[in-house]
Amino acid sequence: MTHTLHRQGSHDLAGDYVVLVMGAKGFTREGAAPALRRCLEVILRHHPVNWGDGRTGNAFSRRREEILEGTGDNSVIHGVFTDPDTVARVLRELRELDTGMSVVVSGLFERVHPCVREAGLEPHTIEYSLGVHGRVEGLPSDPLVMGIHTMCGHGMVSYRLISHLAGEVAAGRLDPDRAAATMAANCHCGVFNPRRAAALISALARRQTGGGGITR
Numbered sequence: 117m118t119h120t121l122h123r124q125g126s127h128d129l130a131g132d133y134v135v136l137v138m139g140a141k142g143f144t145r146e147g148a149a150p151a152l153r154r155c156l157e158v159i160l161r162h163h164p165v166n167w168g169d170g171r172t173g174n175a176f177s178r179r180r181e182e183i184l185e186g187t188g189d190n191s192v193i194h195g196v197f198t199d200p201d202t203v204a205r206v207l208r209e210l211r212e213l214d215t216g217m218s219v220v221v222s223g224l225f226e227r228v229h230p231c232v233r234e235a236g237l238e239p240h241t242i243e244y245s246l247g248v249h250g251r252v253e254g255l256p257s258d259p260l261v262m263g264i265h266t267m268c269g270h271g272m273v274s275y276r277l278i279s280h281l282a283g284e285v286a287a288g289r290l291d292p293d294r295a296a297a298t299m300a301a302n303c304h305c306g307v308f309n310p311r312r313a314a315a316l317i318s319a320l321a322r323r324q325t326g327g328g329g330i331t332r
Contacts, residue, residue, distance in 0.1 A: 119269025120194075120222035120307050122245045124262045128316070131198045132267070132309045133223040135159060135206055138192040144216045145189050151215035153187045158209045159195035166196040168306020176301040176310070194306045200227045207235035260323075264316050268303035277302070282320035292318045 120134040137155045139148035159167055160180075168174030170193075172186035187193065197203050203221060210219055221228050225242070232239055248255065256262055256275050264278050265271070281298060284290035296313035 118220050118222060118243070119305070120220075121243055122248065122266055122269070123222070124259065124266045125312075126259075128263065128312055129224050130227060132312050133197045133200065133203045133221065133228070134307050134309075135195045135197065135203065136192060136220040136222070136307075137194075137210070137217050139189060140218050144218075148189045148217065149187050149191065151217055152189075152191050152193055153184060154213060155210060155215060155217055155219075156184065156187060156193045156195075158213060159193070159206060161209075162195070162197070162202050162206050164195035164197055165311045166300055166303075166306050166308055167194055168304070169193050170305045173304055174300065174306030174308070176297055176306075177304070192305065196307060196309050198309070198311055200231050203228070204231040204234040207231060207237060211235055211237055258320075260316050260320050264299065264313050267308045267313065268299075268305075269307060270304070272302045272304060273299045273308065278317070278320070282317055282324060285317055285321035286324040292321070 118136060120136065123129065123132060125132070137152060139145035139152065156169070166175055169183050169187055169191045171188055171191045172178055172183045175183070195206065197206070203223070207219070207221070221231065229239070261275055261278050265273055265275060267273070277299065281290065281295040285292055285295050292314040295317045296310040299313055300308045300310045
């Protein structure tokens with residue numbers, strides 16, 4: 117199970133990939149900090165649009181050195197990428213590094229699976245999101261809002277914040293990239309995709325001003 121599994125969207129998910137690395141409790145977690153730090157350095161060499169550690173924070177809320185130095189045995193490190201070719205290169209380098217850490221990639225299956233094969237790997241486990249069930253009447257019906265909100269697997273980017281920032285962008289008081297950075301800072305782990313968020317918040321702002329939905 118991963119907190120990045122339930123991202124909602126449509127065509128825009130083709131530009132949204134999360135690479136997650138962690139030790140396995142009872143197997144490789146004890147003494148894992150140096151290996152995790154090396155894995156994070158691999159991720160950083162490929163210029164992720166966001167990254168972080170579930171222990172320390174993300175690139176929009178903490179300094180690079182602070183995150184690297186804070187890497188511990190029980191860290192869960194993350195990198196967010198926007199294209200499958202880069203993901204394939206990251207996976208290839210992680211395979212060559214051979215640290216024994218567990219690696220999870222989230223994204224559209226038809227895009228991710230070729231990345232895995234290109235890196236010379238076979239998936240150990242494949243998980244699918246079956247959607248959200250139960251008492252869903254309290255959720256926003258707007259797919260653009262849900263697309264942004266579900267990029268933080270712990271729900272730290274609130275619906276009200278998204279609505280407020282869309283209004284600020286619509287009024288010309290805030291640019292979409294800055295709005296995306298504000299939201300990304302709230303997603304502690306660093307799995308929030310600011311590039312995709314900027315496109316979605318722009319679409320929300322255009323709709324508020326009568327300009328239509330997201331550009332395809």
